[in-house]
Amino acid sequence: MAKTNHTKYAILGLLTTSCRTGYQMKQMMDTSLNHFWKISYGQIYPTLKQIVEEGLATVQDTTQDGKPDIKEYYLTTKGEEELRNWLSSPLETIPVAKNEVLLKLFFSRHQNKAETIEFISHYQKILQERLRTYEEIEQLIQIHSIDKADAKYWLFTLDYGKRITKAEIEWCHATIEKLN
Amino acid sequence: MAKTNHTKYAILGLLTTSCRTGYQMKQMMDTSLNHFWKISYGQIYPTLKQIVEEGLATVQDTTQDGKPDIKEYYLTTKGEEELRNWLSSPLETIPVAKNEVLLKLFFSRHQNKAETIEFISHYQKILQERLRTYEEIEQLIQIHSIDKADAKYWLFTLDYGKRITKAEIEWCHATIEKLN
DNA sequence: GCCTACATGTAACGTGTTACATGATTAC
DNA sequence: GTAATCATGTAACACGTTACATGTAGGC
Numbered sequence: 001m002a003k004t005n006h007t008k009y010a011i012l013g014l015l016t017t018s019c020r021t022g023y024q025m026k027q028m029m030d031t032s033l034n035h036f037w038k039i040s041y042g043q044i045y046p047t048l049k050q051i052v053e054e055g056l057a058t059v060q061d062t063t064q065d066g067k068p069d070i071k072e073y074y075l076t077t078k079g080e081e082e083l084r085n086w087l088s089s090p091l092e093t094i095p096v097a098k099n100e101v102l103l104k105l106f107f108s109r110h111q112n113k114a115e116t117i118e119f120i121s122h123y124q125k126i127l128q129e130r131l132r133t134y135e136e137i138e139q140l141i142q143i144h145s146i147d148k149a150d151a152k153y154w155l156f157t158l159d160y161g162k163r164i165t166k167a168e169i170e171w172c173h174a175t176i177e178k179l180n
Numbered sequence: 181m182a183k184t185n186h187t188k189y190a191i192l193g194l195l196t197t198s199c200r201t202g203y204q205m206k207q208m209m210d211t212s213l214n215h216f217w218k219i220s221y222g223q224i225y226p227t228l229k230q231i232v233e234e235g236l237a238t239v240q241d242t243t244q245d246g247k248p249d250i251k252e253y254y255l256t257t258k259g260e261e262e263l264r265n266w267l268s269s270p271l272e273t274i275p276v277a278k279n280e281v282l283l284k285l286f287f288s289r290h291q292n293k294a295e296t297i298e299f300i301s302h303y304q305k306i307l308q309e310r311l312r313t314y315e316e317i318e319q320l321i322q323i324h325s326i327d328k329a330d331a332k333y334w335l336f337t338l339d340y341g342k343r344i345t346k347a348e349i350e351w352c353h354a355t356i357e358k359l360n
Numbered sequence: 361g362c363c364t365a366c367a368t369g370t371a372a373c374g375t376g377t378t379a380c381a382t383g384a385t386t387a388c
Numbered sequence: 389g390t391a392a393t394c395a396t397g398t399a400a401c402a403c404g405t406t407a408c409a410t411g412t413a414g415g416c
Binding site: 010016034035038083084086088091096098101102104108111123130150154159160168171175178 | 350
């Protein structure tokens with residue numbers, strides 16, 4: 001089956017940005033990629049080690065003044081190749097995203113209507129907050145990086161987040177209506 | 181952190197339907213719940229065992245003629261309670277759905293435009309097929325179970341799938357436009 | 361002295377998939 | 389006889405999170 005290890009490619013990708021250390025990668029994840037990818041230190045450091053072992057990157061110990069020592073990672077030519085290879089490979093199976101909201105709703109006939117409505121209503125509020133967050137990030141990108149062509153792809157992913165979240169909010173609204 | 185084991189509740193939920201055996205549950209998953217939940221035998225059987233141990237269900241060996249023996253599971257009162265309890269509990273952390281499409285796109289400036297467009301275009305085709313599948317299922321439900329109130333909640337989840345898929349298709353279209 | 365941010369790392373655990381093993385029965 | 393469907397189950401592995409351990413440096 002040879003499933004590709006996406007985490008490895010996420011890190012390879014981050015090495016093409018200004019991210020040099022595991023710590024920086026975690027920060028980048030938690031901001032820019034947060035709405036579609038997540039990663040913990042428990043994965044980052046072992047994966048970085050593995051990437052070096054495979055010759056896809058090199059490490060360099062660097063002392064900073066005023067800050068602890070860091071390990072800086074740099075993509076090798078082989079690493080760049082590996083990344084491009086992954087980028088141009090077609091999507092494998094579209095993984096089924098597990099959706100807890102729908103799982104609960106599916107069995108909600110065992111609950112009274114008011115509770116179900118409350119449940120969806122609560123979810124709707126979460127979605128509205130999320131939408132605001134996306135819009136804030138979008139504005140920040142547009143203000144700070146007018147010149148950066150890199151931001152273009154970032155905006156694509158944000159646009160996705162916004163569109164899907166809006167569709168979800170509308171679904172919440174329609175479903176509540178149907179329940180009443 | 182006491183994270184709830186969703187798989188256990190999925191099975192508890194299935195036991196409120198006509199599903200009595202692990203085999204039936206797998207089939208049900210692969211049809212009705214397929215677009216938002218998935219489960220393998222490697223999870224189903226051990227979880228059923230655990231559910232019985234916890235006193236949430238009982239087992240019964242049944243011989244069928246013309247077919248192999250089966251183990252039929254029935255929810256206990258405690259099991260029903262546990263399910264209702266879960267249904268009325270609020271959503272914990274909204275888990276970040278890992279999105280391979282967005283991950284690739286995020287790093288796509290290292291690829292030529294034509295390839296990126298091809299990639300999104302391919303994804304769009306998958307989505308269109310998916311949408312057709314949803315619509316077919318929807319029609320089947322409406323034809324076969326006009327009387328069944330149970331179908332109502334199933335249709336809610338399908339409506340979700342349709343709306344989100346449509347929004348995704350539109351995003352593909354818009355993104356391809358922007359890339360050109 | 362203590363808190364925060366920076367920085368790296370591992371061990372234990374939980375979850376989930378895949379591949380394999382086993383066997384009944386029916387239809388061809 | 390052999391393929392397909394029905395039916396149950398486990399062991400090995402892959403993946404990911406959490407909690408913990410360790411240490412530097414700056415600001416209060």
